[in-house]
Amino acid sequence: MRTTISINEDWLFTASQIDPALPDLSVMETVNLPHTWNAEDGSDGDDFYHRGVCWYAKKIIRPDGECVFLEVEAASQIAEVYLNGTCVGRHQGGFSSFRIDLTETMRPGENLLLISVDNGESEKTYPQFADFTFFGGLYRGVKLIVVPKNHLKLEAGDPGLHVTAELLEDGSASVRTDTGIHTGTRGTFCFTIEDAEGRTVEKNVTEKGEATFTLREPHLWDGVKDPYLYTARVRLEESGDEVAVRFGVRQFSVDAELGFFLNGKPYPLRGVSRHQDRQGKGWAVTEADHRQDIELIREVGANSIRLAHYQHAQYFYDLCDEAGVVVWAEIPFISRFMPGKEAHDDTISQMRELILQSGNHPSICFWGISNEITMKGESEALLQNLNDLQELCHAMDPTRLTTMAQIGAVSLNSPTNTITDVLAYNIYLGWYVGKTEDCADWLDERKHAQPQRALALSEYGADANYEIHSDQPKRKDYSEEYQCLYHEGMLQIIEERPWLWGTYAWNMFEFAADKRNEGGTKGQNTKGFVSYDRTVKKDVFYLYKAYWSKDPFVHVCGRRFVDRVGETTEVKIYSNQSEVTLYCDGEKVGTKNGSRIFRFTIPLAGEHTLRAKAGTCEDTIRIRKVEEPNPDYQVKGGGNEGVDWYLDEYGNRQRLTEKDGYFSVFDPIGMILANPGGAEVIQSLLKQVAAAFTKAGEQQETPKVDENLMEMIKGISPADLIEMSAPKLAGQVLPPLNEMLHRIAK
Structure with a gap:
């Protein structure tokens, strides 16, 4: 026992x-x-x-x-x-x-x-x-x-029983059960397969540590529609030691043009990423916390989850199996490559343990081998490490696909783009750099250059402090309204590109990032649809619900944007119903037919109660007219000014200016480099960025503007580069750099 x-x-x-x-x-x-x-x-x-x-x-x-x-x-x-x-x-x-x-x-x-x-x-x-x-x-x-003393395997977190289920052409399923104990071990193994009701459907008693069964009419694990689970059980008859694991029978594939298929049918993966921590607990979360997370993910309508950037709790993988969400599971081979042998062996060990311990979960369809690992450049050692991980995944588990999350600025010619079975990119155009609509051209360019590669969006998102609001939202203002505007654009771009095998919004939940202190929030990445403590669903949560969920609902945006200036205001409503009616103070404003996003304009005069109806669904918010913008809706220390400001040595916000006919820190680096005198300015910029990442005692080398580095940075501005790589240097670096650029005519 x-x-x-x-x-x-x-x-x-x-x-x-x-x-x-x-x-x-x-x-x-x-x-x-x-x-x-x-x-x-x-x-x-x-x-x-x-x-x-x-x-x-x-x-x-x-x-x-x-x-x-x-x-x-x-x-x-x-x-x-x-x-x-x-x-x-x-x-x-x-x-x-x-x-x-x-x-x-x-x-x-x-x-x-x-x-x-x-x-x-x-x-x-x-x-x-x-x-x-x-x-x-x-x-x-x-x-x-x-x-x-005579027991099943317990080493390295081994579950003691591994199940591989393969759907065959005739509709039956071959189910192989394996204890990892073979020749030389004495004993009798009793293997059984049970259905979801606990009834034994197959049984095999053998002196081998493995058994293979055929399920003639298997009940498929069919995603969120029908996540059916069997149980495999093995018992050592002599000692009574026994383990049981759940598994599912499913078949999946990815097509470079048609996307993801589950059990032979198109199944576009529309998902979110998830970190495991929450406010006041960090990573020390409970089973109840895990359950709440999966419930919120299913409420928003996601059918897939990228579990970033490490192995998550087995209990959460169990919940994913039960909910029918397709999982991308990965190891923390992330951001900064460490070239030593011990670090290399650590990636191998972590991947081996992930596959060993999590391989029975039918929800897992992808093994992720790295995330933005080329951030600080590429080398032969890095390529070898990635290839070793790729080979390990296929050796241990040939049934699943491998993938990696590439930093969006990686060169198209990078050999890292061809290592894994399928590929994905982290893209933040419209937030850190550029405009949201730039993402469409970016994706199309990558697809045109790699037509045979199956591509996905592994990360995209925008930060929002749900206490910050603006009736004129713009990039980097941290307003809840800009986060919605950004994701409205991204969802349209995604919908127009069915060849994306998966898309993963960053992030379902706010999470801890202690080095961050921005947008009026300390120590958190605020790109989440839901607050760090899980008490607030931002408006963007309901935008995705309108796209993904079949549960009828209607949501009036702006419930935290109570105080509004002006003679009129826009009322935006998200719903998955085709018709929405708005009432203001009990009087009908109008009815609109459409899809997902419904906009109304109402006059402002005093306090108003706004009620939206869509079928049997209702939602109500309250707003009021004020003469001056509410300062609580602005990032403390100044207005919601986006990216064209920096903090001086006294902590005061200062604006960076542009000069007609001359360059500034807001122009693309590639354009600056193409101008005589521009290379010197960019070398100065790169030297200061390199210094920010150089440890005390190390010799600093000025980066050369080679082809790969140029490909990564040519489309962004010096202001964006500093903001992404060394934001604390903005006040020190950007003003003198801007003055230098003001002396170079376009």
């Missing part, structure tokens, strides 16, 4: 260093798991949070049973485990589970378990540089697993 014992309660914790041989438990505080020490400082926006070694301790009684294993569901990022002063194991990688055999070291009665967890900077494990907080801690939970 196998017994699982949760030991999440009553741990001791300290950020101080202790001697595992002679620990002083009196300096430690009591905590429960899941736990992180960065729940507060990881999202306060000061670009500093505690990173280093912390310790957990717990007294445990040896349970009855022949063998005892410790299972740690996640420890960010490097963990060492001590039992009664003896180091019994180590694990590197902050997102996968691991197990340690305690049997020989654990004594009868009371034992002292110590776990050190280190989320400090390292050249050995990913991630180390990215736009999110790396929370430290035992943030998923810990348990003991008690098994007989």
